[in-house]
Amino acid sequence: MQLSRYRDQYFSKYRKIILNKTKTAGIILLICGSILFIVSLSADYIGVGDVDPDHFTLGYKQITGIVVGAVGILFGIFLWRKKLLT
Numbered sequence: 001m002q003l004s005r006y007r008d009q010y011f012s013k014y015r016k017i018i019l020n021k022t023k024t025a026g027i028i029l030l031i032c033g034s035i036l037f038i039v040s041l042s043a044d045y046i047g048v049g050d051v052d053p054d055h056f057t058l059g060y061k062q063i064t065g066i067v068v069g070a071v072g073i074l075f076g077i078f079l080w081r082k083k084l085l086t
Helices: 004-039 061-082
Strands: none
Touching: 004 061
């Protein structure tokens, strides 16, 4: 019970600071995830990926970048929209 009371006092005192840091981290993660997603998806067109003029292929590095970028976008949205102690 002591820990619960201490936690409630801490969060009530520093709630605004914690929410600002969480939202900022969410926005940064959202932006970085979006950039990684777009760069990984368009790597062949910008000349970074496996450039084969006959066909378009997604390599394992591109697929990994797309998945990590999508997870970053989703987690960034979650952090950005998260409400602490509603």
